[in-house]
Amino acid sequence: xxxxxxxxxxxxxxxxxxxxxxxxxxxxxxxxxxxxxxxxxxxxxxxxxxxxxxxxxxxxxxxxxxxxxxxxxxxxxxxxxxxxxxxxxxxxxxxxxxxxxxxxxxxxxxxxxxxxxxxxxxx
Numbered sequence: 001x002x003x004x005x006x007x008x009x010x011x012x013x014x015x016x017x018x019x020x021x022x023x024x025x026x027x028x029x030x031x032x033x034x035x036x037x038x039x040x041x042x043x044x045x046x047x048x049x050x051x052x053x054x055x056x057x058x059x060x061x062x063x064x065x066x067x068x069x070x071x072x073x074x075x076x077x078x079x080x081x082x083x084x085x086x087x088x089x090x091x092x093x094x095x096x097x098x099x100x101x102x103x104x105x106x107x108x109x110x111x112x113x114x115x116x117x118x119x120x121x122x123x
Contacts, residue, residue: 002026002102002112006095009117016121017083022095022114024076032099034071034078038119040091048093049080062088085121092116 008020024031035050035058049059051071059067068081078095095114101107 002028002097002100004095004097004112004114006093006114006117009093009119011120011122012082012085013122014086016085017081018085018119020080020082020093020095020117020119022078024097024100024112027103028076029101029103030099031073031076031097031101034076034095034097035069036078036080037094037096038089038091039094039116040088043091045094051078082119085119087121087123090119090121092118 003025004022005025006022008018010018012018033050033052036048037045038048039045047060048063049067049069051057051069057069066084069078071078082089094116097112099109100112
């Protein structure tokens with residue numbers, strides 16, 4: 001069983017910064033992709049950023065140049081540095097892992113999800 005443990009988030013002023021961190025815990029041999037989704041009130045969940053095999057990264061257009069994703073493959077951790085925050089960045093941020101392979105031999109392409117951490121950006 002894999003558990004995603006998140007930390008960070010909170011309240012920031014527009015233009016400020018926050019850091020989100022996430023650790024995948026369990027009997028993990030490897031993870032293909034780790035990243036972050038977010039869900040704003042009354043909006044669908046959207047992919048914000050992820051880091052895949054070989055270090056390939058993806059960023060949502062609206063966060064490019066402001067957010068930076070960092071991943072430690074050996075520690076199964078992923079962080080998201082949020083700079084120059086805007087009120088539209090407000091939402092619940094969810095860490096996820098995809099393509100998890102466990103030492104037990106169990107492999108899945110289903111996402112494992114964190115519990116979510118709230119980010120609120122005041123104007």
